[in-house]
Amino acid sequence: MNLETLFNYKRLTDSELDFFKENGYLVIRAILSPNGLAQMQSEAMEAWAKEKESFDPNKSWLQNSLLVNIHHKSPTVKAYYFNGPLVDIASQLIGPNIKGATSQLTFKMSGNTKPFGWHQDNGYGELEPYNALTTLTALDDTDKGNGCLWLIPGSHKDGQIRVEQNEEQKKSGSEIIVEADESLAIPMEMKAGDVLIFNCWMLHKSDGNYSADRDRRILFLRYADADAIEVYNNSKPRLGKLVKGKTKFPEVEAFESDL
Template identity: 75%
Template sequence: MNKHEQYFNYSFLSKEDINLFDEKGFLVIKKILTPSGLTQMREECMKAWNAQKQAFDPSKSWLQNSLLVNIHHQSSVARNYYFEGPLVDIASQIIGPNIKGATSQLTFKMRGNTKPFGWHQDNGYGELEPYNALTTLTALDDTDRGNGCLWLIPGSHKQGQIKVKQTEEQKTKQAEIIVDADEDLAVPMEMEAGDALIFNCWMLHKSDGNYAGDRDRRILFLRYADADAVEVYNNRKPRLGRLVKGSSIFEEVRAFEKEL
């Protein structure tokens, strides 16, 4: 028995799953968290959130209201899920044998947060090469159109990296990177709590505001990348992240966060 099976449901993608991912650019993994895992993840993530965040404040930026970075430093169940959970094997089926964690954060739209987040690619915010990074969103609440679920455009990853220029002022203010998209092609990614959505780094996606009134929309965002992925926007320096499978040509990656 895997030491984390109390919290996580382990599985592998079938050949049909992988073909569908290649064609559509996304998959939903049902009930990747067990009921115990979902309860523990909520408790630990909310403890971290409440220690640093307040109620939604419309005068604050989307970063202040919606993001808490490096949640794996503050939650043992999130850390185990990130480094040793079922998403690691799933990522290796899509990316390859050498994998590192690239991002861990909470992406919350708490009740009252009606701010939408426009169309973008995750690789637009942190361009990594090779272009096979994988975004994973694990729902801690039922997510639907009422509380601001994700929308995406199936197959949009096939257009590749969309180059977006930002002014220095926009970079300083950490402004959103919005791209054009055909709204008629969009589909809502409604999920049950405990499900995970995985998608290609070039997938066009957005989210609307949370208009549910009495419900939150809490998501655990984990990103995985090739162990040798470099940051195109940062003079091609290696993206630092803990190795979760295989090895890397970069010594700084091999040594990163070994204490955790």
């Protein structure tokens, strides 16, 4: 697999780094080549079709919209996740030691009009240090009509927002929704092959997909410091493949993501 024919490698400029520090997000255009996009779309949809059915309003968000560990099922996603341009970009934003923390498809197919309210990704599986990155690679053109993401620039500066949940809510995996000033929100409209990167404290949401015939398919990859721990899990190290640098945790050093 010739990765340079699939992905467009780059280093962030000083102005891009400054923009990310101030605003908490960055959009990089055409990080996937046309060939890379086509391969990823094909492999992702093959994996999706094996495990998912069409949208059913009676099913949960997880059932309708999420497919975890997609890198186990797609060679192109695996190469992109572990050896693609996002690894070096993550090292510029986080530091020299990086591991993969999450890989999944988050699809909002045509007809799925369920919104997902304001939240922080570090509200779900809190990691420390608080510099983990969410990356959302668009597999379709995404806009307000088919449920694009909205975010509030600079909201990452407010830090971790604590949301109290009872034991029943925790066990059921209910949404962790926070209050936000909608007037400050901007839509993250992208072309297929673009990627949105944002800080773990960024406030963001998505509306429903009200398009008659356009899906909104996104590859969700999360990167973290190689020594990041799970605050919610007795400060155990987050297991994930070491993709750059080194780690103090032997279990991360030895971790093989395909197991």
